[in-house]
Amino acid sequence: MPSKLNPEDQARVDKVLRQGANRVERKPFKVWTLFAVLLLVLTLMSGVSYWIAWQYGVV
Template sequence: MSEERKLYPEDQKRVDEYLKTGYNDVERKPFKPMRMIVMLIVVVTGFSAFSIFLARSSGVY
């Protein structure tokens, strides 16, 4: 549809220099899906137990 826009060489050079500075380069710990699943189970179970406690203490259940 439309032509791909390209930067002028001096602008591209500035962009390349900025990307090489590592300003947004952050070391991250590896993602642990099992830990997330365990935390999700703990939170859902906790909310469920709390809601059952509230229902029983108010005489609904």
């Protein structure tokens, strides 16, 4: 996609974006931690739903 800015303005925008104020240091993304949390949440929700069904005599 071509820029709508003239080259001088685009150079100024690029300079501002390269400055440290616009960079945030982040921890590396941990896929396995996300997977473990999702698995834990789904297991807990399944257990609660099974317990509720058991209390009402559905199971």
